[in-house]
Amino acid sequence: MTHLSVVPGVLYLVPTPLDFGCLTDGEVPAPITQCLPGDTLAIAAQLTHWISENAKSTRAFLKRVEALNGLAAPLQAQHIAELPRQAHKKGDHAPATSSDNEARTLLAPALLGHDMGLVCEAGMPAIADPGSSIVRAAHSMNLEVRPLAGPMSLMLALAASGLNGQDFAFVGYVPQDPAQRSKRLRELEAVALKTGQTQILIETPYRNAALLQALLQTLHPHTRLAVSCGLSLPRQSSRSALLSEWKSRGLGAQLPLNLPAVFLIGR
Structure with a gap:
């Protein structure tokens, strides 16, 4: 048989x-x-x-x-x-x-x-x-x-950022402890500014506001920060600007930070 x-x-x-x-x-x-x-x-x-x-x-x-x-x-x-x-x-x-x-x-x-x-x-x-x-x-x-083909928030956010899409790194989450988080953000910024490599990170939605505040307090004024929230949703929003502009224009207040977000650091 x-x-x-x-x-x-x-x-x-x-x-x-x-x-x-x-x-x-x-x-x-x-x-x-x-x-x-x-x-x-x-x-x-x-x-x-x-x-x-x-x-x-x-x-x-x-x-x-x-x-x-x-x-x-x-x-x-x-x-x-x-x-x-x-x-x-x-x-x-x-x-x-x-x-x-x-x-x-x-x-x-x-x-x-x-x-x-x-x-x-x-x-x-x-x-x-x-x-x-x-x-x-x-x-x-x-x-x-x-x-199979479908949405990927990291790539959508990178495309909307105006940052380097030829050389980038996804680094995941940063520490929750304020001191360790600031130290890690400074390290990522240093890589981005020295090499031009875009640094992509994420956070749990209920901590998005805290992460954005830490970025605004830690990064240099000439560093470019991009944030995309709620990608593909009705309330989606993407903002990209130098850190000095984030502060002077109050861009953070315009974002729906209660939705999933992607944060990008570059030059």
Whole structure:
């Protein structure tokens, strides 16, 4: 008897809209087609196995997909596995035996022939969000990895900043302690001014105002600061100016800092 070998599934990196958890009461989300192309939505509709940062946000995303494309399986029949809590708190970008082994377990359905989707709450998985351990494991298991087109706040903010888009670095979060935060900001500014490399950082929305205030107090007047808030949302706003102008024009007061934001330092 001839046994047919199973063709492994593909791991799709599925971007999601940037508005999850950001809309106020009564605010209606924009049509999902405004931020995700048809091909991405069509592939997402055909997947039935998911690795997710948050199962609740994934189900909310699939409901929006379902409104346009019929799902291959009803929402209640979708297989949604969450990334380990450790990946949420400390990230999973550093190679580690535990996270890579857990990732292989989560990818087991792909070895049985199921295409799988990797998703985060908003934006592109594994970029400023957990998921890189899944991608590493997929490559080591000889699974095909296909990133799909969709919104990525870091790149949108960089494009809107007027800063160097040829040489840039995403540095993630800065310390919360005021003294350590100021020290880190001065280090990033020094790199930006010396090399011309744009420094990109983020913060939890409820600490955005504190970070902006620290930037205004720490950076030199001739340093350029750009801030983009609520990208792709109805209240989105991007501002880019020399630090002296931020202070003289009161630009910070014009920003919806309660929304997710990206901060950029350069020259």
